Amino acid sequence: MYAVHPAAVSTELAQFLDLGGYAWKPVATTADVTAGAPPEGWAGAIIRLGGGDPNSESAGGGSGTDAAWAVARALREHAAATLSVLVLVRGNALDELTMRDELFDDFCLDPFHPRELEARLAHLAATSNGGSTEIITYGPLRINFDTYEAVVDERPLDLTYMEYELLRFLASQPGRVFTREALLNQVWGYEYYGGARTVDVHVRRLRAKLGEENADLIQTVRSVGYRLGTYRWR
Amino acid sequence: MTIPSPTIPERERPQDYVLRRVTERRVRLVRLWFTDVAGQLKSFAISPAELEAAFEQGMVFDGSSIEGFSRIAEADMVALPDPETFELMPARNGNGSDDVSARMFCDITAADGTPFDGDPRGVLRRVMDRARAAGYTFYVAPEMEYFLFEPDRVDGRPVPLDAGSYFDLTTADIASDIRHRTLNALETMGIPVEYSFHEDAPSQHEIDLRYADALTMADSVMTFRLLVREIAFEHGVHATFMPKPLAGVQGSGMHTHMSLFADGRNAFSDFGSADGLSDVARGFVAGLLSHAREITAVTNQLVNSYKRLIAGYEAPVAISWARSNRAALIRVPPTRNEGEEATRVEYRAPDPACNPYLAFAVILAAGLKGIEEGYELPPETPPSITGYSDHGGPAYGHHLPASLDEALDEMEGSALVAETLGQHLFRWFLRNKRREWSSYQAQVTQFELDNYFAAV
Secondary structure, eight states: EEEESSSSOHHHHHHHHHHOOOOOEOOOSHHHHHHOOOOOOSSSSEEEEEEOOSSSSOOOGGGHHHHHHHHHHHHHHTTTTTTTEEEEGGGGGGGTTOGGGGGEEEEEHHHHHEEEEEHHHHHHHHTTTGGGGEEETTTEEETTTTTTTEEETTTTEOOOOOHHHHHHHHHTTTTOEEEEEIIIIIIIIOOOOOOHHHHHHHHHHHHHOOOGGGGGGGEEETTTTEEEESOOOO | OOOOOOOOOOOOHHHHHHHHHHHHHOOOOOEEEETTSSSSSEEEEOOOOHHHHHHHHOEEEEEGSSSOOOSSOOOOEEEOOOOOEEEEEOOOOOOSSSSSSEEEEEEEEETTTBBTOOOOOOOOHHHHHHHHHHOOEEEEEEEEEEEOOSSBBBBBBBBBBGGGGOOSSSSHHHHHHHHHHHHHHHTTEEEEEEEEOOSSSSTTTEEOOOOHHHHHHHHHHHHHHHHHOOOOOOHHHHEESOOSSSTTTTOOOOOEEEEEETEEEEEETTTTTTTOOOOOHHHHHHHHHHHHHHHHHHHHTTTTTTHHTTTTOOOBBBBESSSOOOOOSSEOOOOGGGGGGGOOOOEOOOOHHHHHHHHHHHHHHHHHHEEEEEHHOOOOOTOOOSSSSSOOOGGGBBOOOOSSSHHHHHTTTTHHHHHHOHHHHHHHHHHHHHHHHHHHHTTTOOIIIIIIIIOO
């Protein structure tokens, strides 16, 4: 089920979706993102910037896009990892996309060509693997939870099981500081006997494998613990 | 584009993680590693298709061909890979991904699944378990020394790199290239190093490994020795961990820094005491001093090891401890500025030709004994005292064994070493090493020819 904003869907978009066999539902406001979500979750979203009719003079940039971006942000917060957002944007309003990379996965020029839109939606569905692939990206680091692949600067990291589990845990909440005791309990488990120094040993090994340039991805917070990266990104 | 906070899926078992990595990285060969009693790395390779069975049932191999494993009744042994030690081997010369291989260390059991008492890794595991029962985890950080030589000996003698003109490149270039490659290989295999290097003798190198629990570190030492030798070999150079390859210059040691941690805190540290050492540390050091003579055959297991342990070459001779005397057998480095985590003691006897599993096991057992029995720590050696003779009264009246023969005598009488190694391994070690000593005694050496042939 695709979420489509704004709720006043233009005739040609509705026709495209219906003819293409896409299940869809209009989303008028940020509240609808959660309230209107189907039980299996949104399969994706199409957001048209600046209203329903691309041929009208008022469409495009300006304050008319605020509601659309708010919906996009709500979609991200609702189901960030699984839900791909495609934005329809007029050629004279491409500036709208600047600094908003994190709010959409792809865009298509508006008025759209049905063949192009179809191809882009298919591509998004394929790359998000039907919504089941779990990928974390942080700076040069990328972790795929499905394949257990960790990549830094496009170079595969060959991690041991515990190194991978530690990195995965830290990367699940970037910027958050974990004490060594918390890491020990959550990554190794309470029954583990090694003591908090085990965490130091593994952090050191992870840094060695990340390489000198990226060793500071995992930061020591003096007399507290460790964190991945420097800030939370939300 | 960043996608925040996906839900973390359920965790798989370590062996499933390894199986997936093998597929993802297209690993062609999985090497199963273990160590014989003499400290030699043993390896056999299996295909990825056999891996799942190896995790479930282990791989059966003929133990009778392995030094120290032979027992009449049961030649069949089982190697059980430890999935937490799965690492990809660095590509040779960095070329291509055709021969991707990985290694795992194995624990050895008998065919019926009981742990094999001749497995050095099992010996260390057992002592670590005993320490754990008392609340301690044993952390070690060895300083690995070795020499690089020209590939061929001249008149039977090794030729240090610096002395030869074999290479087109200068020896400094080669040595620094080898060092760079070695460091890279170590770090990509998850063996962090401390970046402090120096050469005390011609062509001698030192790489200090960053602390880890003793079992992990023993695995790392085995990996280290292999990588150093292989990378040197690729450069047409011979690397050796022989304790004293050249007369007249320093030998190669494996000074080992160590500490016990309990409840995440350094049990050796007590900044409230005058010297920063806790009672646990005092007991440990006292135990190590008391049993030093008994464990030396294990920490220094070659005839050649005792050519290093002589006065005048910065190797320990007298059984002593000190904070500011670098010649002492046990040194307590000043760490007050580094914080309590850094408090440690350095045991300077071991050499890099030892079996690291057995060496760490007997060292830990000696230290634990001192803690359990509340041994009294003798006074430390004053800063000014160096060298071999009996200085400063009864506390310094002992020396490390002067030969393998003497060390084996001490070991044979040691209940501590017998209990730590287990009867099977203890007896095999003594028998094997006695044989080594006898064949050495049957030699007529160059020294004898030079000094006696003409003179008498």
